[in-house]
Amino acid sequence: MNVAEIIFSPTGGTEKVADIIGKHWSENPVKIDLSDGSADFGKCEITEQDMVVIAMPSFGGRAPAAAIERLEKIHGNGANCVRKMQGRSTD
Numbered sequence: 759m760n761v762a763e764i765i766f767s768p769t770g771g772t773e774k775v776a777d778i779i780g781k782h783w784s785e786n787p788v789k790i791d792l793s794d795g796s797a798d799f800g801k802c803e804i805t806e807q808d809m810v811v812i813a814m815p816s817f818g819g820r821a822p823a824a825a826i827e828r829l830e831k832i833h834g835n836g837a838n839c840v841r842k843m844q845g846r847s848t849d
């Protein structure tokens with residue numbers, strides 16, 4: 759099983775939380791940074807055997823639109839997932 763952290767963390771707080779969770783399962787989680795606007799997230803392939811931590815902040819009670827658009831391009835292939843929404847959300 760590989761562990762992947764899919765993060766969006768402009769100022770690093772959410773990334774720190776994702777690292778704590780990801781390193782609980784793996785010494786070297788693979789990091790996928792949704793704040794990288796030049797990356798081709800359609801090429802990211804995750805398998806059913808992988809564990810994925812998805813972490814992003816809440817702005818005005820909403821997940822950042824750019825993070826969601828980029829996340830939707832990643833092929834999850836039925837992997838297990840942990841979601842961490844930084845802060846409180848009204849969603």
Ligand SMILES: Cc1cc2nc3c(=O)[nH]c(=O)nc-3n(C[C@H](O)[C@H](O)[C@H](O)COP(=O)(O)O)c2cc1C
Nearest residue numbers: 767768769770771772773815816817818819845846
């Ligand atoms: C404009 C703005 C709106 C925010 N709205 C919320 C919110 O609705 N709920 C919340 O819990 N935190 C809110 N926050 C706090 C951010 O989610 C918090 O700063 C977050 O930790 C930043 O993540 P990062 O350090 O990974 O970039 C807001 C911050 C900003 C700047």
